[in-house]
Amino acid sequence: MTSAATTATGLRRVGEQALGITWADGAESTLPLREIRLACGCAVCVNEVTGAPQLDPDTVPADIGAVRIAPVGHYALTFTWTDGHATGIYPWENLRALADGFGATQDGGA
Ligand SMILES: [Zn+2]
Numbered sequence: 001m002t003s004a005a006t007t008a009t010g011l012r013r014v015g016e017q018a019l020g021i022t023w024a025d026g027a028e029s030t031l032p033l034r035e036i037r038l039a040c041g042c043a044v045c046v047n048e049v050t051g052a053p054q055l056d057p058d059t060v061p062a063d064i065g066a067v068r069i070a071p072v073g074h075y076a077l078t079f080t081w082t083d084g085h086a087t088g089i090y091p092w093e094n095l096r097a098l099a100d101g102f103g104a105t106q107d108g109g110a
Helices: 034-036 093-102
Strands: 008-014 016-021 028-034 066-072 078-081 087-091
Touching: 016 034, 016 093, 028 034, 028 093, 034 078, 034 093, 078 093, 087 093
Parallel strands: none
Antiparallel strands: 008 016, 016 028, 066 078, 078 087
């Protein structure tokens, strides 16, 4: 994956429950916020030792939103969720991989 594929040039809210990301390689992604929440890799959501998921998707509201979305240096984003969770850090690589799983509108190969 090129660095352009994991460099975001734009972020925008898409309604209340999705985040749009424009990437430096020209791709555009729209990620449902709930999917980002479910992909949280923090120590509360994923067992640090075994890597086993600790988060029960049923406990994440279907209408979960982001109170705050903020950059972490140049490498990641952090979210404060409406369920109060705020410990996850999402490297751009992870967000791009998640986005590609949903199919970017351009350059969104399998
Ligand atoms: Zn988490």
